[in-house]
Amino acid sequence: MTKKKPKQQSSTIALNKKVKRDYFLEEKFEAGISLLGWEVKSLRDGRVNLTDTYVFLKNGEAFLIGTNIAPLPSASTHFVTDPTRTRKLLLNYRELQKLEEGVNQKGHTCVCTALYWKGHLIKCEIALAKGKATYDKRQDDKAKDWDRQKARIMRHS
Secondary structure, three states, X not given: OOOOOOOOOOOEEEEOHHHHHHEEEEXXXXXXXXXXXXXXXXXXOOOEEOOOOEEEEEOOEEEEEOOEEOOOOOOOOOOOOOOOOOEEEEOOHHHHHHHHHHHHOOOEEEEEEXXXXXXXXXXXXXXXXXXXXXXXXXXXXXXXXXXXXXXXXXXXX
16 A cells, blocks of 8 residues: 655745845736756755746746756756756746836846746746845834734733
8 A cells, every 4th residue: 555645735835035025026927937857856845945046038038047946866867957957937928028128127127936836837926026225124124023013012911
């Protein structure tokens, strides 16, 4: 008798928490990713790092750069596994046009915010983002601290 693996509770594979601190997220898009078999197996195991990941637009196509998908130790030796290879994003024409217009504005970029399962497919959430200045980050930190203090006060009273 074979044992079944327990199903994952969440469909989220990985989040890029650093993005929310460093950027104002203006518009979000859902994109498919062109992956190899060993990459899908590694994603099922949660072996991915989205820190410093961004989207590069060239010739009407979008590419995900900087994503580190570590191969499993049991990966086949027949494949040359490159953990940080450039992966193609699958978007429709209108979405690509919106992204290109947004990225051409001063101070805007396109970043990856999350990887998640949608049915049996792996999707990438990308966002058009504008960089935050240092004082904006400090304001966000102050607001988070105040929210924590309010919650603490409400609990104790």
